[in-house]
Amino acid sequence: MADRDQIVAEIPRLRRYARALTGDAARADDLVQDTIERALSRWSLWRSGTNLRAWMFAIMHNLFVNQIKSAQRIEYVGDDPLPDLASRATQSDALEVRDLAGALQRLSPEQREVLLLVGLEELSYEQAAKALGIPIGTVMSRLSRARERLRALLAGTEAAHLKVVK
């Protein structure tokens, strides 16, 4: 069925995003599976011709937010804070990746989402705003805070301050 093949084609991208977002391979795939199931159950709401990827990221965002909000808070930095590294990554990459994965988990979920949707998944700012259900101005300001915080974390200095440039 053509619809389902379209969804299958999006799975690798959804998995990449979820992996970076949750920092855990199994939880990431759980999130992807929930996203797929919800997308299929709401398939009639997707308008053919609009961006399927952005629509599925929006679904994933809603599920992710619900998970965070739910009474049983999901602690993403748990017993296995490392993302599963694909075997392709070399030893020297490993340290860098571990630093990044750890730093990502120290961003707020809101900051992490916008940073990953724009920086990793390369959604346009408009698509990211739509997927997250926020105004584009909020995307920009949140992105600034996320990038500065990540920069500080990776540099080992927590005190991130954002410069206002005019």
Next chain:
Amino acid sequence: MSQPLISEADLHGWADDRLDPQRRGEIEALLAERPELAEQLAGWREQNALLHRSFDAVLDEPVPARLLDAARPQPRVWRLAAAFAWLALGGVIGFLVRGAWAPPAGSHMVSLPRQAAIAHVVYAPEVRHPVEVTADQESHLVAWLSKRLGGDVKAPHLAAAGFDLVGGRLLPGEQGPVAQFMYQDGRGQRLTLYVRSDAGENKETAFRYAQEGKVSVFYWLDGRFGYALSGEIGKEELLNVANAVYRQLNP
């Protein structure tokens, strides 16, 4: 000197390389005068590169079967039936063999498809450790399995049928070591070829087909080897691959 009015969107647009050439030029002129800002934005840009270096490998991982299943759900009745079949597959009794041919004589032949299907469902969904020895060490893999099985084991090349060798592993069989080769197509769909060397007196049989839960199996005996090709794909497609395997083993 009057500076162009720069918005937050311009700064991100530069870091994400989404500005039109004119605007990019304006921003870069500004950055030339503001080394601190230039360093800040270069850092943002480097973050994007770092994200890709860290997570792009996920794109090349095989998609877990459960996600493919989620995207291609079966009708409810069949899902229920499949659930029962899975239970049966894991259990000691009650497994369902819907062979297209009469059940073959000989205990070796009877257990072959079922053992192969179980090995398939155990290892095919594995993301991190689908095989013990990967295809890039194919000669070592084949030599090792040949030694353990006590015969000339071959890993057929099925690229023409759309499946590449992932690698293989050694498994405990009913009467000794068994080999399993794993193959994967461009969509992450996996097949396994289960090879037993304990066929004993049996010589050669035609292809036989069995359905074990969701897993289709074509199996046959050839000399002292028993082969079973398993996959969660259609019977016709699996038969094509089984033919390719047979031709390569019997050139």
